[in-house]
Amino acid sequence: MGFQGAHIARVVSTFPNLLTYRANVTLAPKLEFFRRELGLTDAQIRRAVLASPYRVLSYSLEGCLRRNHLLLRELLGSDKNVTAAVLQSTELIHGDIRGILLPKVKALRDHGATDDVIVKLVMTHPKALMHRLSPFEESLVAMEELGIRPCSRMFPYSFGLFARLHPRRWKRRMDNYLSLGWTKEQVTEAFVRHPYCMSVSNDKVRRIWQFVTKRLGWSLEYVVASPVLLSLSYEKRIVPRCMVLNLLASRGLFHGKIKMAHMCMGKMKFVDRYVTRYQEEIPEVLEAYSAGRASAAAV
Template identity: 55%
Template sequence: MIRRRPLPEARVFLRQILGRGSQEDRADAAAAGSRPFRHFVERLTGGGAAPTSRASSSLAGADSTDAGVGAGGVDPVSLTVHFLRHSCGLSEADAAKAAERARGRIRSTKNAHAVLALLRDTLGMSPATVARLVAVHPAVIKSSTIDAKIDFYLLELGLTAAEVRRFVLASPYRFLNPGLDGRLRPNYRILRDLLGSKENVLAAVKQSIELIYENLDVVLLPKLQALRDYGVTEDVLVKLVITHPKALVHRSSRFHEGLAAMRDFGVSPASGIFPYTFGVFAKIYQSKWDRRLENYLSLGWTEAQVRRAFIRHPYCMSRSDDKVRQLMCFLSEKLGWGPEYVASSPTVFSFSYEKRVLPRYKVLKILLSRGVLKKGIRMGHLTLSEKKFMENYVIRHQDTIPEVLEAYGARTGAVK
């Protein structure tokens, strides 16, 4: 007959299970002291440490579970740092800094993981890009409205994923912070009523994303009324908002300076050129404008010639000083064109020197040397459309003068 070992007293047994007895007692109770039963006994007796929380487990292993915060829970700061490091790819130092800047802490990684999936899968951000975004704007990972806002930008406004990604990275707070129904959709309705179509709204917003998240009652509508009072027609107004909205949402002082300059230049508010002359002028700081003007004057232009060129083609004042100098020196040295002739057709300053002016010059120089061109090289040769130039001066002569195709096909190289 098998003799049964006497059971210890309950108190002794509990001490053994809880590790409070002697070493021999603990050895005898090892088999009985399994982890689940130990927790049961501890809860029954009110002793021992509190059960391990799910949040603690998530910090030690996978961080995709919700983090309950409360008695015996995980410090939200620690959870935030852990998530920023292991899920967002930040270094320990950057994660600590981002956690301090974040308004509030992550109390659940479920939403944070959903945000990361949206950034990666919907907007196509690489892990490095996500890390950069979270480092500068850590509040993004705890946003509960970002999915609805991204849907608005993509589906209602019509931006592409690449465009949304670019705007988010350029200014994450201003792009993602405005309320959907408090700011974004009301602005969209204002722009739709003003511009007449979704396509026009999209074109304007691409030029200046501020149109969709700024307070239009403050930054836009008063200026539109000032333009109407100045005599700008609705068609011209629409064209201005579509092509140069930054001139309307930035720097109120420059806006009024622009109106004064248009009056001084003699540009009619009802003319088709007004949206472009006003738009370009109002976007350029006065100091930059003065520097651009001085650059032209140093090349032998008069102020009257600069004004005339600007009224005909405002973008001649948008080109950098170096680009203007490079092109003007080339036209003067190689073609003998002076400021008076160039000012009469200033669109040439919008052409690429490497891809348009220089290759065409090479072709025309060959044709001139072969006697094909009788009256020399003129401005019209440079302003001619790409299709017409190819037909008239390359394709037409490539069989008899094959050098023209080689000269134009290269599109780069030094002038000989």
């Protein structure tokens, strides 16, 4: 599995009872289970063990790990889906699937969630369903109040994010948007469109907001309509692309205004269209792209 001496020392210091286990009888079969049956790579297994040695290595292989694996495969439909879900939270493989997860799955179905929605939710936000302290019922009510139906494709992301955010953290995020001139209705609209706008740090939101409103002249309504902007990298995407487009505009090769589409365009497509295409004619375009990343990171 590639465990180094420092790794082993860290695991033993966290879980000293591990030294009482028989390596070939107890430990090796569990590690092979993660590799062969769950399909995890050695690097993924190392990360899981180092993150929580007790939880990963102490539970019974037959009485817990394999039992949960079978339940998850039945629920998620394929080994590939099970692997993806476990990578999000190893609690799925050692936790109380029958007592915690399955009752919530039933409640979701009772509220109209489809199998596809449930599979996506478990694969992307399993902690929202497995943590006992996760506000499951409150999150269902909140989704209903926001008009996000359990059968909609955005439900797994909206519900999963909301259920994992502590109410105080949600309030801080909301207050930050309100301080920038947004209304509560606009924040809600943005969340419905792109739930992860509420997981972006307050500092990042403010930095991007100030840039696009002061430098690009974008309106509040324009940003609310495409809140995915707030999840993009300020240093690696927004500033460098603006520097490239401004340079091209100064040479008469780019006309019109910088738009949201320029920010959301895939990296290769943007580089091919606005950097590589003009690199021989305007060598500075590559420098502008690189300088933009450096200057943004330094701010």
